[in-house]
Amino acid sequence: MKINQRHEWSLSQDDAIAIQEQLNKEVITEDKLKDKIEFVAGVDMGFEEDNTVSRAAVAVLRYSDLEVLETSIAYRPTTFPYIPGFLSFREIPAVLDALEKLEMTPDIILCDGQGIAHPRRFGIASHLGVLLDMPTIGVAKSLLVGKHEPLSEEKGNWQPLIYQGETVGAALRTRTGVKPVYISSGHRISLETAIAIVLHCTPKYRLPETTRVADKLASDR
DNA sequence: GCGACAG
DNA sequence: ATCTTGTCGC
Numbered sequence: 001m002k003i004n005q006r007h008e009w010s011l012s013q014d015d016a017i018a019i020q021e022q023l024n025k026e027v028i029t030e031d032k033l034k035d036k037i038e039f040v041a042g043v044d045m046g047f048e049e050d051n052t053v054s055r056a057a058v059a060v061l062r063y064s065d066l067e068v069l070e071t072s073i074a075y076r077p078t079t080f081p082y083i084p085g086f087l088s089f090r091e092i093p094a095v096l097d098a099l100e101k102l103e104m105t106p107d108i109i110l111c112d113g114q115g116i117a118h119p120r121r122f123g124i125a126s127h128l129g130v131l132l133d134m135p136t137i138g139v140a141k142s143l144l145v146g147k148h149e150p151l152s153e154e155k156g157n158w159q160p161l162i163y164q165g166e167t168v169g170a171a172l173r174t175r176t177g178v179k180p181v182y183i184s185s186g187h188r189i190s191l192e193t194a195i196a197i198v199l200h201c202t203p204k205y206r207l208p209e210t211t212r213v214a215d216k217l218a219s220d221r
Numbered sequence: 222g223c224g225a226c227a228g
Numbered sequence: 229a230t231c232t233t234g235t236c237g238c
Contacts, residue, residue, distance in 0.1 A: 045228065047229055082229075084226040091228070091229095113227045123227070144227045177238095182227085228229050 001105040006131055009093045010079055016089050017120070024122040026130045032188040033135040034107050037063045040201060041106035042210020043098070045091045046218050047078060054078045056094035057218035059210055060106050066201065066209045071217050074098035084144060085119050088127035095128065108135040108189070110201065110210045114144050115184035115194075117161055117169035129187025136186030137194045138169070139208060143182055153177050158195060170195055174202040181206060 007019055040063050046055040053075055060070045074097035080090040091113075114123030115138030125138030146163035148171045155176045161169035161184070169184030172195055183194050201208035 045229070047228090051229080082228060084228090087227055118227080138227085140227050142227065143225095145225090 001099055001102050003096050003100045003132070005096075009089060011089060013083065013086065016086050020120045020122040020127075023127065023130050024120055027116060027121065027126050027185075028188045029116065029185040029190060030188075031190050031193050033193075037107045037197070039063060039069065039104060039106040039108075040066075040197070040210055041099075041102075041109045042201075042208060042212075042214045043095050043109065043111055044211055044214035044218050045094065045112065048075075052078055054091065054094040055218060056091070056098040057214040058095070058098040058102060059213035059217065060102065060104050061201075061210055061213065063107070063200070066203070068213055070102060070104050071213070072098050072101040073218060074101060087113050088122075088124040091124060092128055092131070096131075099132075106134075108137065108197065109186075110137050110139050110198070110208050111186060112139065112141075112211060114138040114140050114182065115169065115186035117144060117146055117163065117182060117184035119145055121168070123184065123186075125184070125186030133187075135188040137189060137198060138182075138184040138186050139198055139211065140182040140184075141179075141207070151180060156199060158183075167191070172198065174199065174208075175204075175206045178206050
């Protein structure tokens with residue numbers, strides 16, 4: 001798919017904050033996606049050579065039956081350290097490379113990490129969504145900000161994730177008796193729709209099939 | 222100043 | 229994220 005760059009990536013932390021505070025104004029947390037989703041993509045990141053090389057893997061699945069349709073992998077020198085709150089500056093460059101290699105254009109992307117459940121409401125899912133102007137969902141394995149009431153053990157149950165008095169996402173049980181996952185709108189999607197889509201993509205395990213497939217193809221080297 | 226802190 | 233064996237449980 002085609003990618004249009006909107007800003008560079010070799011930045012100071014202050015510049016990164018400025019970009020987050022500027023681009024977060026463009027985030028849309030209402031449903032603005034195709035009526036019928038056909039293709040869902042998932043991304044997985046990895047690091048090699050003592051973290052000097054970033055690896056991004058993308059998998060595109062058919063939404064209806066979650067069959068894998070296309071995958072791609074991209075390698076790129078790592079240029080930004082891991083700093084909580086700035087994950088996108090470390091991971092998105094390689095992700096864009098991998099997406100660019102794709103023949104297909106997915107209708108929505110599930111990202112590892114937060115969407116608007118972020119100190120400046122601009123986690124990696126929102127950043128990627130705004131850059132591509134396409135729907136994205138943040139699916140994180142742990143919390144960056146916010147808290148929530150305890151949720152029951154059954155799959156499908158969720159509790160709003162509250163941060164600074166606002167609902168910024170949800171703690172969602174994707175599998176009975178297993179640790180929840182943290183969902184938040186990335187871009188062009190509501191929390192309710194995001195939860196429904198994540199549950200659809202998570203028929204069996206804790207994490208969506210999209211990210212599991214991307215995970216696997218990257219480690220099967 | 223003291224903790225918390227996506228991957 | 230990554231380094232790593234066996235082990236508990238459905």
